[in-house]
Amino acid sequence: MRYFIDISYNGTNYHGWQIQKNAHTLQAEIENALSKLLGVQTPIMGSGRTDAGVHAKQQIAHFDTVESIDTEELKFRLNRFFSPDIAINSIVGVKPDTHARFNAGERAYQYFIHQHKSPFLHPISYYLPKPLDVDLMNEAASKLLGTQDFESFSRVKTDVNNFICNITQAQWKRENDSLVFHVSANRFLRGMVRALVGTLLEVGLGKLTIEDFIKIIAQKDRTAAGQAVPPKGLFLSKVTYPSAVFSN
Amino acid sequence: MRYFIDISYNGTNYHGWQIQKNAHTLQAEIENALSKLLGVQTPIMGSGRTDAGVHAKQQIAHFDTVESIDTEELKFRLNRFFSPDIAINSIVGVKPDTHARFNAGERAYQYFIHQHKSPFLHPISYYLPKPLDVDLMNEAASKLLGTQDFESFSRVKTDVNNFICNITQAQWKRENDSLVFHVSANRFLRGMVRALVGTLLEVGLGKLTIEDFIKIIAQKDRTAAGQAVPPKGLFLSKVTYPSAVFSN
Numbered sequence: 083m084r085y086f087i088d089i090s091y092n093g094t095n096y097h098g099w100q101i102q103k104n105a106h107t108l109q110a111e112i113e114n115a116l117s118k119l120l121g122v123q124t125p126i127m128g129s130g131r132t133d134a135g136v137h138a139k140q141q142i143a144h145f146d147t148v149e150s151i152d153t154e155e156l157k158f159r160l161n162r163f164f165s166p167d168i169a170i171n172s173i174v175g176v177k178p179d180t181h182a183r184f185n186a187g188e189r190a191y192q193y194f195i196h197q198h199k200s201p202f203l204h205p206i207s208y209y210l211p212k213p214l215d216v217d218l219m220n221e222a223a224s225k226l227l228g229t230q231d232f233e234s235f236s237r238v239k240t241d242v243n244n245f246i247c248n249i250t251q252a253q254w255k256r257e258n259d260s261l262v263f264h265v266s267a268n269r270f271l272r273g274m275v276r277a278l279v280g281t282l283l284e285v286g287l288g289k290l291t292i293e294d295f296i297k298i299i300a301q302k303d304r305t306a307a308g309q310a311v312p313p314k315g316l317f318l319s320k321v322t323y324p325s326a327v328f329s330n
Numbered sequence: 331m332r333y334f335i336d337i338s339y340n341g342t343n344y345h346g347w348q349i350q351k352n353a354h355t356l357q358a359e360i361e362n363a364l365s366k367l368l369g370v371q372t373p374i375m376g377s378g379r380t381d382a383g384v385h386a387k388q389q390i391a392h393f394d395t396v397e398s399i400d401t402e403e404l405k406f407r408l409n410r411f412f413s414p415d416i417a418i419n420s421i422v423g424v425k426p427d428t429h430a431r432f433n434a435g436e437r438a439y440q441y442f443i444h445q446h447k448s449p450f451l452h453p454i455s456y457y458l459p460k461p462l463d464v465d466l467m468n469e470a471a472s473k474l475l476g477t478q479d480f481e482s483f484s485r486v487k488t489d490v491n492n493f494i495c496n497i498t499q500a501q502w503k504r505e506n507d508s509l510v511f512h513v514s515a516n517r518f519l520r521g522m523v524r525a526l527v528g529t530l531l532e533v534g535l536g537k538l539t540i541e542d543f544i545k546i547i548a549q550k551d552r553t554a555a556g557q558a559v560p561p562k563g564l565f566l567s568k569v570t571y572p573s574a575v576f577s578n
Contacts (some may be wrong), residue, residue, distance in 0.1 A: 092449035123536045137450070166457075169447035199409050199417035202385070202454060209414075231473035 083150045084178050086128070086323075087112075088171040089141045093227040094205060094212070094314065095167060098134040107145075108132075108168070112254035114146060115163045119156065128187045129321040133273070135313030137206060139192075140171070142321045144182040150175070175329040185327055188250065189270060190320040193263040193279045195312065200259060207260060208315035216254050216261065222295040223252040223263070226278065233302035235278050236271035245271060245302070254282075266320075273310055281308035331398045332426050334571075335360075335374070336419040337389045342453060342562065343415065346382040347389070355379075356416070357391075363411050364393060367404065377434045379571040381521070383561030385454060387440075388419065390569045392430040398423070426576040436498065438568040441511040441527045442560065448507060455508060456563035462534035464502050464509065470533040470543040471500040471511070474526065481550040483526050484507060485517035493519055493550070502530075514568075521558055529556035 089112065101113070109128060116124040148200035160170045180274040194207035197214070207269040226249045233245035251266040263279055281298060284290040288309070290298075298306045337360065345353040349361070357376060364372040374391040401421040408418045410497070442455035445462070474497045481493035499514040511527055529546060532538040538546075546554045 090447075090449055092452075135495075139450075166447075167449050169449055171446070171447040198419070199414070200417050201338055201417055202387075204340075204414040205453070206450060 083147045084144055084176050084180060085147065085153065085173050086176050086180070086182065087116075087143050087145065087173050089138060089143065089169060090169045091138050091141065092167045092206070093132060093135050093137045096134065097130045098136065099128055099130075104117055110140075111164070111168065112143070115160055118284070119159050119163065120147060120151070122148070127182050128152045129182045130189060130270070130318075131272075132316075132318055133276075136316045136318070137314075138318040140320050141318055142182050142186070142323075144176065144180060176327050177329050180323075180327040182321075185323055186321050187265050187324060188268055188320075188322040189318065190251070190264070190266040190322075191270070191275045192317045192319045193265075193275060194315045194317070195261045195263075195283075197261065198258055198259065203260065205248050206317075208297045208312050210283070212287060214261070214283070215288065216256070216286065218292070219254050219286040221255060221294055222282055222290075223265075225292070225296055225299065226252040226265075231302055232271055232274060232299070234298050234304060234307045235281070236304060237273035237277075240272050242271065247271065247274075251305060252278075256298065264319075275316060276310035276313065277304070277307050279311045279315075284308045285312065332392055332424050332428060333395065333399070333401065334422050334424050334428075334430065335364075335391050335393065335421050337386060337391065338417045338419060338455065339386050339389065340415045340454070341380060341383050341385045344529040345378045346384065347376055347378075351417050356389075359412070359510065360391070363408055367394060367407050367411065368399070368535045370396070375430050377430045378437060378518070378566075379520075380564075380566055381524075381561055385562075386563045386565070386566040388568050389566055390430050390434070390571075392428060408411065423577040424575050425577050428571075429568075433571055433575055434569050435572060436514050436516055436568075437566065438493045438499070438512070438514040438570075439518070440567045441513075441525045442507045442563045442565070443511075443522060443531075444507055445509065446507065451508065452514065454562060454565075456560050458531070460535060462509070462531070463536065464504070464534065466540070467502050467530045467534040470530055470538075470540055471502060471513075473540070473544055473547065474500040474513075477548065479523060479550055480547070482521055482546050482552060482555045483522045483529070484552060485521040488518065488520050495522075500526075512567075523564060524558035524561065525552070525555050527559045527563075531559065532556045 099108045101109045126145045128143040157170045176258045196203045196207045229248040231245045247267045336380045347356045349357045374393045376391040405418045444451045477496040479493045495515045497515045
């Protein structure tokens with residue numbers, strides 16, 4: 083039996099999603115808990131990696147069991163097992179050949195910025211106390227839409243063989259005391275959202291024009307784009323699958 | 331010259347507002363910073379105390395200077411001086427006889443509860459994963475309105491000589507993933523909001539009826555009311571003054 087597990091996590095104290103030797107990672111923590119509670123070694127496969135310090139409102143992973151399980155009971159026991167940093171939102175059955183990474187249709191990220199000092203936003207938002215031209219940042223963001231080569235926003239060390247992504251949403255919104263960048267795509271390259279945000283902020287600060295921004299996309303060169311913003315403001319917010327993958 | 335300073339703080343790592351020997355308190359931290367930056371010992375007087383672990387979105391304190399100061403510059407320097415736990419929202423001049431405690435017209439508090447495990451709400455909200463009858467909690471809350479004796483909700487060790495408060499708002503609202511109790515009054519007794527919330531939750535959990543709740547108010551006995559909820563969900567959210575106190 084194959085299941086999807088829907089997870090929220092505060093990534094502050096983790097070396098990212100992906101299992102690594104001698105590092106505290108989310109995948110290791112969750113595999114360990116599942117294996118303990120199910121009484122058998124249970125690997126999980128996530129929809130994608132998140133970097134050290136990055137959070138998730140919704141990360142999806144799949145895992146297999148020999149027999150069908152009581153999903154509500156397992157969710158309850160996992161939530162009791164984990165520290166407050168990790169919460170299980172749901173566990174649902176999927177068809178046996180469903181893959182959390184390969185079947186994901188779209189990933190959505192949010193990047194949070196606050197412009198006035200806040201003791202409450204500080205742990206999970208980037209503090210940038212400077213005036214920003216948000217209209218101009220949105221005009222630049224609109225240039226990201228569609229299927230394009232985003233090599234300029236990819237980390238240099240990477241194992242992918244192409245940099246083509248289809249961005250379906252790229253928009254800044256003011257929400258309460260935060261300025262939030264919403265971006266969705268079929269895939270993201272390593273470090274891509276943080277590089278996009280860093281470059282859009284240079285537009286908002288008046289250091290780059292819209293024309294500069296368009297050129298940076300076309301250059302396919304990471305050194306052309308702006309500096310990556312800190313991981314603490316970044317959330318994986320939603321992973322979408324075709325409804326056909328779910329078993330009921 | 332007398333000034334009001336408007337402060338937000340995350341109270342998690344503090345032993346409350348009020349200066350105490352050998353304890354890390356907000357008043358001490360702020361007095362120390364002001365005294366350093368102004369170059370002269372500068373005591374502050376808050377609108378009221380908050381307990382250990384309680385937060386403030388808006389706490390007001392007054393302080394005096396010999397000469398008039400550049401309030402924007404002082405705000406900037408204080409924000410740079412403090413850790414992320416403390417933020418200065420504004421500094422404004424007030425008339426010389428204005429007192430942050432005695433002239434406050436109304437204090438407002440918010441208490442945050444979340445019913446689904448959340449890595450992001452956890453540090454500043456009380457996790458209560460049980461079904462609550464919020465309509466009944468609001469019916470009970472409405473019995474708190476008006477000028478009444480609230481001794482049942484006051485800590486036993488206290489130095490006040492009466493327990494009369496005028497509650498002008500007492501209401502539960504669902505906001506995003508939180509359930510928030512909003513309560514405003516001319517004054518609050520020690521531990522009062524946390525005792526009110528604990529008792530209202532017993533109504534919501536079906537352990538007390540509305541009639542029980544009315545009796546508890548009338549009893550004027552702290553042992554009659556419910557257990558206090560944890561401080562981490564409590565925020566002093568607003569302190570209101572008559573406009574006549576402001577110097578411009």
